[in-house]
Amino acid sequence: MLQISLLNKSFRKFHVLKDINVNAEAGQIYGLVGSNGCGKTTLLKHIIQVFRQDSGEIHYNNNLITEKSEEIKDFYYVQDDLFFPQNSTLKSLYDFEKLLYTDMSLEKFNRLVKYFKIDINKKLNSMSKGQKRQAAFVLAMAANPKVLLLDEIVDGLDAVIRRKFWNVLIKEVIENNITVIISSHALKELDNICDKVGIMHEGTIIKEEEMESLKENLKRVQFAIEGEYEDIIDESFTLLKSIKVGSVYFVTLRGDVDAFRKSLEDRYKLLIFDELAVNLEEIFITELGGAGYGMEELDS
């Protein structure tokens, strides 16, 4: 289990990470989502020890993670803005990384190269952005890490390749029980693969919860009534957001949906009432909205 507790970091006077707490289990894909510039990449760089925290601790299987700890040798980080040494090919990079990662698997490397159809002798810096991401992903998988940190890994990839990515990743998590922390803005995709989500905003984790539990807590309904709807205050539910599209109202709430329906029925003539599926994007917008993000009105 990867555990981050009360991690703080300031860049000069700018407090970029504030009391960060993260709990990512083995065999779990942890989605790190958040507003732009909220500190996701900075947090990943702290986990991999590129940056050193001002305070707080990172533990893996109850062992403190530092630059020198043995456990960190099983961590692999694929950065958003990829870098490959000059003139390197995937083959030469594999040979180099084999000197650093003890569990590097040639068999897996070859299998993935074939699966992604990558030319291992082509200079990496002459590859397209998507090809580079595939190459970096293949190397990461071949290293057999116990903790895999992926920063915006699917950005710039087409839908087919993305699907391949997820297939490989999910298989890896299931077979090898690894911990994956993936930072991405592709919320719809994370929705389908993440077991747990941490939502970041302005340097803090404002919500960390199992995906299932998140979805259970947050409800979305659509209804139509006779007359004009006004928000209802009740102890058994909390209304988070309501919008009207045509004559249909869409309401996001926490709590008892049945109680909300009954309240509507008590007050209005209910014409339609349906409970909708809640997706990560909705959860994200709702949570960040709660934190005041994106709530500004565009002046007309």
Add this chain to the structure above:
Amino acid sequence: MEWKNSIHKNTGRLVINGLKEKRSWFLVSFLILFITVIIIPIITGSRIQEGHIAVGMVEVFFLVFINCMIDFSYMHDGRKLAYSISKPITDLQKINVTIITNVVFTTVLVTVLFVISRFITTSYMDINEVFIFTVPWLITGIFTAAISGILTGNSISGSLATIINFTLPLSFLAIINYFFRIVEDIAIGFNSSILFNTFIENYYRIDKLYFVKYVEDGFDFTYFIVLATVLVILYGLIYVLAKRRKHERSGELVVSDGYKSFISIIIASLVPIAFSSIFYNVGFSGRIITFVILFALAYYLINAVLEKSFRLNRLTIKLFAGFMVFFALFIIIADFATNQFEGRLPVASEISSVYIGSNTWIYSQETDESEFEGRQIYSATEEFMKKADNVILYEDQQTIQAIIDVHREVIRNQDYYYNMSFVIAYYYNNGDVLYRYYNLLEKSDYDGQKDVFVKELMNKDDFKLKRMPFVYDDGYLTGLVKPSITIHYEGKDVKSIPQSAIGEFDVEIFRANLKKDFDKYLMESDKSLNFLIQSPNDYYFMEPYGRYKVDTTEPYIVEEAYYVEISFNEESMKSKNYFSLRVTKAFPETFEYIASLMD
């Protein structure tokens, strides 16, 4: 345990991997050396000479410097840094691999150059000397590049920092020398050159630090001790700084606030020092004010560049204030500390010998077997001084006391007829040496008191014997064959001297007349101090009365004089086998004697 962790278990293979990546650099380097050190000498027909090896070494320096900058540049780019540091290799392990790779690269290039140097057929110097100091420079340069890479967040600033850090001991020396010059201004009798020489010869062995000593004095085992010590210190710095580096500041010019402060103080101090050669003739207060203003300006500009902002932050202002307080304290403490030494005068009985003179460059030999060599007086021993050609050491107690009396008067008052400077060196019986250096300044209301003490000194028999042995030492001519004489007349109507006149020239009569004239001159001259401090080889005290006088409005005026040259058939540095005198009417007895020969 931590030290053990600083070496990655695959270091050897990582180094080989690094060297493989340098294949192109190896090829380019060999090509450059091959063309400039072998092909061009062959084409020009000059054969391979030391100069070509020296050029090759400069090229090696350049190639190693560029390679270090490239290899340590991973610390200066966020992408490269994240890629490198995210791998299971610690910062220190990565730095170690980079250092070792570059040391191997350097070793190969130097070995190639060394092998080529074996083909030199004509050599005017020991070619190995080129390698004696350059090899440690290259190795320490690689370590310095690592330190600079850690401290900076940009490759260009990393390159500049490497040069600045490599020359830091020299920068310190320049600053220390400047502070000595301030002491010289504050304290009467103190000389920055003496302080500086004492400092670098006894405490701050910059010649050892840069391995130049081993070229001048020869190679010995301390070479390896110094090299090992320097490398251990540099590696210690790498170890500490690597652990403290803030990677998130990569991209800034300097990532360490401490280094930023340090370097801005050092460079800001060097700026007024560099300008001090322009303001060399300013007084003490002018020097201090100039230093403070130029320091403040340079400090502001350096910080503006480093912070990329024209607004200074609070830390920078605090540091400036701190340095100014330190500077003021230095002046106050230096003044206080030197006060107790300014008036210090030795007791004559404790002194073995004394030197007083304006000449500070001594040409002599340490022992009878040693070769003659030149040294600053501050580095010369009493024995060396005794064997010097152009030095008089006064050993008579009465003469020593008379010099102490002159010294006392100089401490009391530093006015004179014109500007002049001189050194007094007291050699104690117990081996200690006391140096004092005085600058006398021209003052129209000079009270003439120094002349009283100087004349008393100059009229001592011991002084006369040592200062003018030809005139006062009756045994001077004993054993010497008759000297050859030439006399030239200088006057408005130039006349030739008849050969018969020279033939009648009697050295003893000439000496007797000179003695009468000198006795009178030494008693009456109001410029006696000038005579006292001149080199004993110079008899030109007659100069003001003869030769060419320069007038601002009139053309050159030639005064009547006889120019007498005397040479003995003796070939020793010490026998004064040749000297010349210009005899004017200011030396009437001698002048008349020579004139009488011509009648």
